[in-house]
Amino acid sequence: MTYRLAVQRMIIERKAKDFFSSTTFARPRPHEVLPEVVYRHNSLIRRKLGNVDLHLQENKAVSLGIAAPLVNSVLIQPGETFSFWKLVGSCTEAKGYREGLVINHGRADSGIGGGLCQFTNLLHWMVLHSELTVVEHHHHGDLDLFPDFHRQIPFGSGTSIIYNYLDYRVRNDTDQAYQFLVTTTDEHLCGELRAERVPATKFHIREEDAYFHEADGNVYRHNKVVRLTRDKRTGLVTSKEQIIENNALVVYDRSLINVPILPERPRPEEPDELLAAVTA
Template structure:
């Protein structure tokens, strides 16, 4: 392990000591499903070995055991890595796809980003506070069955690249997760129905070519509509721009109605 990684991991452990981290697991489901989402488990990622995708499913299933049923009380902080812990072969984790500094690598526990992506997407549909979230600095693979906006995920790397949220609601929320034959499925539940409708939208999406370098750019917003008063509030969530590492397909541009600008 590189020295700087060891230092960062130690520093993060010290930082987390002062946080009111969510720890309680409950097998009893909260009454209301406030948000649900699912993602396809097997997807083609460039020319990567599909066995790594199968290994990813095993890794996700192991991590789910540490997350399913977690109760996040008001004022508590959810930390992905505090709950999941360090992925190791001894725990049953397998080699999967890892992305580091724009390169595809293979390593133990690879593929857990699909789990953190799903959790982040569900958290965006609530009024919790996002304390920490990271995204990849490169777009490595062309879209394959994409249903969510580009750049709306949350990458994780043990333990200092984390997904953290604080429950700023006045009631507990519960994480529910499971896998089926084809999908990773998740819910956020509570004892109260939602009082608002939240919609995440992609307002701008374009590819840019500048000095022979290609980049992808988009803007993602969050619109909150009060169920009772019907008043709305729109918030800028994310502005993404990053280099891409694949050819741009004219057919894909037409299918998605994306623009391509040369500067």
């Protein structure tokens, strides 16, 4: 009961904050499609996630099919902010949402609407390839929960969402409108990020310094996700920024890791004179 009350308090606080905020939130414009494709990506809906019940994957497909039309065609005008939960709303059984995979205290669990983080993962991946500004993004890269299965994007570049106080929000600080187009097929969640004009820059996201290593008897997964900005006219890289650095605890069997695991590095010994000074 205490936990549920705390959750309700967080939800009410977020609603009150948005009500008194001067933020203008983006809304769908179903009869308007912007002409230029900035980036497109298809995300496989049913993926092998360790020993997770495949029934939860089927339920996730249903939930994604309900949520996609609520975000599809949303137009983000200059100065406006996109909010995932403002468009989708709460996920309830009455709306048709089903139990899907959720992460609860570092473990796989199930809950109504579980799996929708795949939706914001897709949106975030497209946004990283644009000039849009991410203003709210919650990361869940401190744990490596499942072995890789047809991974398409770097580890740890996803999102974590909980209605409505853990949201995914993007602000348009450019001088042109952007638009999300999102649909589902039997196999994929399909997304396009569109704009009024072709941007002058192009973005490349890549993984660097990726490895598994041992420490204190555990295995960790390390990587850095970086973004390169390239001028389309000259082809030159104009900037490089680190999006995030991950050092995640691997919670599945190490035998499922298909690359070498670096051994634990011994801590350097302190010089005798320094050790004597510390002891004194």
